[in-house]
Amino acid sequence: MASEKRNSTKHGIGVKTVFGCVLCFLYLLPFVLVLVNSFKRKVSIVKFPLQLIDDNGLQVINYANAIVKMDFFRAFVNSIVITVLSVMVLVVFSSMAAYFLVRHSTWKVCKLTFSLMLASMAVPFQVVMIPLITIYGGSLHVLNSRTTLILMNFGFGVAMCIFMCHGFIKSSVPIAVEEAAKIDGCSAHGIFFRIVFPLLKPILSTIVILESMGFWNDFLLPSLVLGQRSLYTLPLAIRTFYGTFSNDYGNIMAGLVLSMLPILMLYILLQRNIISGVVAGAVK
Amino acid sequence: MKKALLVCLCIAFVFPAFANGTIEQSTTVKSESSVSSEEIAQVGGSPFSKTVAITFMNSKPEITEALQAGCKAFGEKYNVEIELYESSSPGDALAKKYASGEAPTLAIVDLANIRDLYAEKLVDLSNEPWVSLGGRELGALMNGKVYGMPFTIEATGLLYNKTAIEKIIGKTFVPTDYATLDAFKALCTELQKGGMKYPVVLNSEDWSVNKTYQWIYAYQDGTIKGAIQFLKAVHDGKTTYEDNAVFQGVMDTYDYLASTNINHADPLAADYDLNASYVAEGKAAFWLNGTWAWPDFAPFAVEGMEYGICAYPINGAPAVQGKAFGAATKFIMIDTVNSSEEQKKAAKIFLNWLVFTKEGQDCLVNQCEIVPAFSNVALEPTNPFNVSLKKLINDGLLAEGVTYSPSDHRSVLAAPLQAYLAGKNSRMDIAKLLDEYWTKRLPKE
Amino acid sequence: MSRPSGRLDETSLPARGEKGMHSQKSHHRDIVLFLSFVGPSILFFVLVFIVPMMFGVYLTLTDWNGYASSKALVGLRNYIDVLSDGSFWKSMGNTVQYSFVSVVMVNCLAFGLAYMLTSGIRGEHWLRAVFFIPNLIGGLILGYIWRFVFSRVVVNLYAFIPLELFKQSWLSFPGTAMAAMIIVATWQYSGYIMLVYIAGFIGIPQDMIEAARIDGAKESCITRKIRIPLMVPSIVVSLFLTLTRTFKVYDLNVSLTAGGPYDSTKLAAMHIYAKAFEEQRYGVGQAEALIMFVVMAVIALTQTYIGKKREQEV
Numbered sequence A: 001m002a003s004e005k006r007n008s009t010k011h012g013i014g015v016k017t018v019f020g021c022v023l024c025f026l027y028l029l030p031f032v033l034v035l036v037n038s039f040k041r042k043v044s045i046v047k048f049p050l051q052l053i054d055d056n057g058l059q060v061i062n063y064a065n066a067i068v069k070m071d072f073f074r075a076f077v078n079s080i081v082i083t084v085l086s087v088m089v090l091v092v093f094s095s096m097a098a099y100f101l102v103r104h105s106t107w108k109v110c111k112l113t114f115s116l117m118l119a120s121m122a123v124p125f126q127v128v129m130i131p132l133i134t135i136y137g138g139s140l141h142v143l144n145s146r147t148t149l150i151l152m153n154f155g156f157g158v159a160m161c162i163f164m165c166h167g168f169i170k171s172s173v174p175i176a177v178e179e180a181a182k183i184d185g186c187s188a189h190g191i192f193f194r195i196v197f198p199l200l201k202p203i204l205s206t207i208v209i210l211e212s213m214g215f216w217n218d219f220l221l222p223s224l225v226l227g228q229r230s231l232y233t234l235p236l237a238i239r240t241f242y243g244t245f246s247n248d249y250g251n252i253m254a255g256l257v258l259s260m261l262p263i264l265m266l267y268i269l270l271q272r273n274i275i276s277g278v279v280a281g282a283v284k
Numbered sequence B: 001m002k003k004a005l006l007v008c009l010c011i012a013f014v015f016p017a018f019a020n021g022t023i024e025q026s027t028t029v030k031s032e033s034s035v036s037s038e039e040i041a042q043v044g045g046s047p048f049s050k051t052v053a054i055t056f057m058n059s060k061p062e063i064t065e066a067l068q069a070g071c072k073a074f075g076e077k078y079n080v081e082i083e084l085y086e087s088s089s090p091g092d093a094l095a096k097k098y099a100s101g102e103a104p105t106l107a108i109v110d111l112a113n114i115r116d117l118y119a120e121k122l123v124d125l126s127n128e129p130w131v132s133l134g135g136r137e138l139g140a141l142m143n144g145k146v147y148g149m150p151f152t153i154e155a156t157g158l159l160y161n162k163t164a165i166e167k168i169i170g171k172t173f174v175p176t177d178y179a180t181l182d183a184f185k186a187l188c189t190e191l192q193k194g195g196m197k198y199p200v201v202l203n204s205e206d207w208s209v210n211k212t213y214q215w216i217y218a219y220q221d222g223t224i225k226g227a228i229q230f231l232k233a234v235h236d237g238k239t240t241y242e243d244n245a246v247f248q249g250v251m252d253t254y255d256y257l258a259s260t261n262i263n264h265a266d267p268l269a270a271d272y273d274l275n276a277s278y279v280a281e282g283k284a285a286f287w288l289n290g291t292w293a294w295p296d297f298a299p300f301a302v303e304g305m306e307y308g309i310c311a312y313p314i315n316g317a318p319a320v321q322g323k324a325f326g327a328a329t330k331f332i333m334i335d336t337v338n339s340s341e342e343q344k345k346a347a348k349i350f351l352n353w354l355v356f357t358k359e360g361q362d363c364l365v366n367q368c369e370i371v372p373a374f375s376n377v378a379l380e381p382t383n384p385f386n387v388s389l390k391k392l393i394n395d396g397l398l399a400e401g402v403t404y405s406p407s408d409h410r411s412v413l414a415a416p417l418q419a420y421l422a423g424k425n426s427r428m429d430i431a432k433l434l435d436e437y438w439t440k441r442l443p444k445e
Numbered sequence C: 001m002s003r004p005s006g007r008l009d010e011t012s013l014p015a016r017g018e019k020g021m022h023s024q025k026s027h028h029r030d031i032v033l034f035l036s037f038v039g040p041s042i043l044f045f046v047l048v049f050i051v052p053m054m055f056g057v058y059l060t061l062t063d064w065n066g067y068a069s070s071k072a073l074v075g076l077r078n079y080i081d082v083l084s085d086g087s088f089w090k091s092m093g094n095t096v097q098y099s100f101v102s103v104v105m106v107n108c109l110a111f112g113l114a115y116m117l118t119s120g121i122r123g124e125h126w127l128r129a130v131f132f133i134p135n136l137i138g139g140l141i142l143g144y145i146w147r148f149v150f151s152r153v154v155v156n157l158y159a160f161i162p163l164e165l166f167k168q169s170w171l172s173f174p175g176t177a178m179a180a181m182i183i184v185a186t187w188q189y190s191g192y193i194m195l196v197y198i199a200g201f202i203g204i205p206q207d208m209i210e211a212a213r214i215d216g217a218k219e220s221c222i223t224r225k226i227r228i229p230l231m232v233p234s235i236v237v238s239l240f241l242t243l244t245r246t247f248k249v250y251d252l253n254v255s256l257t258a259g260g261p262y263d264s265t266k267l268a269a270m271h272i273y274a275k276a277f278e279e280q281r282y283g284v285g286q287a288e289a290l291i292m293f294v295v296m297a298v299i300a301l302t303q304t305y306i307g308k309k310r311e312q313e314v
Helices: A002-037 A042-047 A061-069 A072-103 A108-120 A125-139 A146-172 A175-183 A188-199 A201-217 A220-225 A234-241 A249-282 B002-018 B037-043 B061-078 B090-099 B111-121 B162-169 B181-193 B206-218 B224-235 B245-259 B272-281 B291-300 B341-356 B358-367 B384-394 B409-421 B427-440 C021-060 C077-083 C086-117 C124-136 C139-159 C174-202 C206-214 C219-247 C251-257 C268-278 C282-309
Strands: B052-058 B080-086 B106-109 B140-142 B145-161 B286-290 B307-310 B324-334 B398-400
Touching: A002 A249, A002 C086, A002 C124, A002 C139, A002 C174, A042 A249, A042 B272, A042 B291, A061 A072, A061 A234, A061 A249, A072 A108, A072 A146, A072 A188, A072 A201, A072 A234, A072 A249, A072 C021, A108 A146, A108 C021, A108 C282, A125 A220, A125 B090, A125 C021, A125 C268, A125 C282, A146 A201, A146 A220, A146 C021, A146 C174, A146 C219, A175 A188, A188 C021, A201 A249, A201 C124, A201 C174, A220 A234, A234 A249, A249 C124, A249 C139, B037 B341, B052 B061, B052 B090, B052 B341, B061 B080, B061 B291, B061 B341, B061 B358, B080 B341, B090 B106, B090 B111, B090 C268, B106 B111, B111 B140, B111 B145, B111 B324, B140 B324, B145 B162, B145 B206, B145 B272, B145 B291, B145 B384, B162 B181, B181 B245, B206 B224, B206 B245, B206 B286, B206 B324, B206 B409, B224 B427, B245 B427, B272 B286, B272 B291, B286 B291, B291 B384, B307 B384, B324 B341, B324 B384, B341 B358, B384 B398, B409 B427, B409 C268, C021 C282, C077 C282, C086 C124, C086 C174, C086 C219, C086 C268, C086 C282, C124 C174, C139 C174, C139 C251, C174 C219, C174 C251, C206 C219, C219 C282, C251 C268, C268 C282
Parallel strands: B052 B080, B052 B106, B324 B398
Antiparallel strands: B106 B324, B140 B145, B145 B286, B145 B307, B145 B324
């Protein structure tokens, strides 16, 4: 009986692994292309797309160009500041809001808020784009500031984060512990920060990754808010390599590789945290 | 402890966030001795005592570096800080900038953009010194006033690889000899016999396909007036495209070009850069494109090969035979709404500097590699396409370009012609679509 | 072992008989609590979204062209123009088609991947990173890379697999171009949604599963009766996210197919953008955007409503 089970699971794991490998290859293919092309001249990229190494050798100059022409380090700092602050603000305040909305879901105000936010996620950004900059730029003149962008990121991101936390809290955060804490005299804020917040680690880690990535790669909103070159984030900076009819592919690829590294590292880091958070939570 | 660390981290990050970006205002006081009085008279102003900062939007990303160098040179002399930024579609970029109250003081834009903006947003440049030197003829004229300085003249036509052609036909290639479709066909047959199986290259992009229509308009009689007359006649129902000999002639040529297209197996999969490489290296001889293609063409250009631009071959239209068509395609505008008087003055001086001073002209012609619109600029163009274009202008072989297309021409009509290239539409379909389109719209004047 | 309700209301509100001073105080406290928890979120949501949205709706009632300072009210004329704009409805039809197929494919793939990657196979960490990586490329570059794959790389496959399919670029025919868009969407979003499902799987209380195992339930039964019902919130979230994102797609559309071949893959957002900015009919463009939003909202909210009803509380 035990050996039968082992055989079947071995088989199962074997099939899973093969399937996984094939998928892996398909998923990584564009990346390999980006990486390989970042070391080629535009001429080789166009004429010999599948060639692994350029005839003239590895074009590390693409990276040098990317760093210099994109004003890379300044754009990098801008991107980091905006992403980190936006995500922090978002995670803290939207989880608080989601918690309250779940626990008081009979209140009309809560129902209205949640429905409005839900509906807002279906709105295409173009509907609010011009009105947004007309009001905040043309009338109030608060554009060209990273703070404004961070607060706008917050405003646009609350809906999705609250939505995601809402479902998670409802299904995975038992109310029993909160009630116990309340009886012990804990304040509402205390209950949230000491008990509920740590339990939200899986969904919050997920949100951190998803939103960080969103803000890091975001082009449209920063292009509207950040008019001055000194404030450009990485996606805006990469635009310098785009021409009217054709683009500077080698440099773009190099710039892209440089831009991807931080988020990739963040993801790998946070992956472990999700697991450790779960393990810690399971021992409650 | 963790909380305290978190708070410290927050503070460390928050401080830079509150630092709003401002243009570094190095308010140095300049001495005026570095600029000669002659030059001051030419540009209409002397260096500013306090640094003036202006923004400059460039919709021709290919020339950004050259332009930046020029701006820097100008800026150092006249104490003006020019912040240059790019955009590949000026229309929506400007709409957004005006909405947010941050319009650039200077901007390189298309004619359509000036048409939209001049009424309320642009400075009237009719009294500038360069207007009489070609600014009026080629500039952006709205209601009789000049609102845009013509920046560069570009021509649409057949780009050709002279060396590759001459290698096969064994004699000098004179483009005007092949201005009719019949002569062109004979040439291509010779080229095919000589090993160039597909001598023509066609693009698939919608903006390029859209330009094919412009041959129909420009070749009516080679003038803007003639084209507008024709379009108005269509609008009033007095004539149709089917009955128009020029339409039939242009489409005859297009059919032939498509049959000898190196991308004929999959015309819509054509890659712009790959197309450039075909002609640059001599695999094909002719590319239906325009002189703006040089920056993308240059990486593939082979040392020692000669290139040029020539006319679209057509039968039965002696008035326009041998002519490519061209016009000023980009204009520089000065904003009046979001810019101070000082900034506007600095902008005007910059424009004069470009046209009248040696360094400005060098920036225009040698660095940015454009063909200027002004008669006082004596510098010869540098890149092969522009040299060829200058020759066409001197020989009187440049027909007037298409400046009267409504703004939705491309979005409505480009796709059907792409379908035509792929064999999904017939010539009658295109004629009917054109009739329908122009019955509902008038050419923009 | 589910509680009757997940709300704290009954314990925080005073008993019926004790109205007056007590209820006033707790009402006041409720408002304070509400403001401190939800306040900041609502404030910025209103400032950044609601206010511009209302202004945007106002603009659809004007003839504004995007530049002029005159914004004359023209009532519902823009909406009537939209109804007669055949190309808009065609692009909407294409968008619905694209969105539905993408949603199904993304969610199936993501669910499968998440299930696989939480079942304890080897190299789980790295595989999660691999499947997530597609999200790192965004915007226009994503489209350019895939355009390169479909029109240059795919064509070379013909030498190995002599199928008619690989003879020409996939982007030259309407059917395969749409398939290309769907493939890229699946590729991009499956990793993203996979994370949502992973969080959902991890959030399933293990004690329930242990209890069921001890009771002798089979693995597939556990999956059906425990895992999937508790995954409903994640499914609701994921369906909503993929639906809204694929419906609003713009960057990928422009860079991968540019609406081609001959406008057959010109989806709604691209059409709207062209109308508003290229054709300078900003009011009509906005009206189209609003209609697109209404269509999307109806579909997405219906789906969410049905899903939320089936959500079970712990």
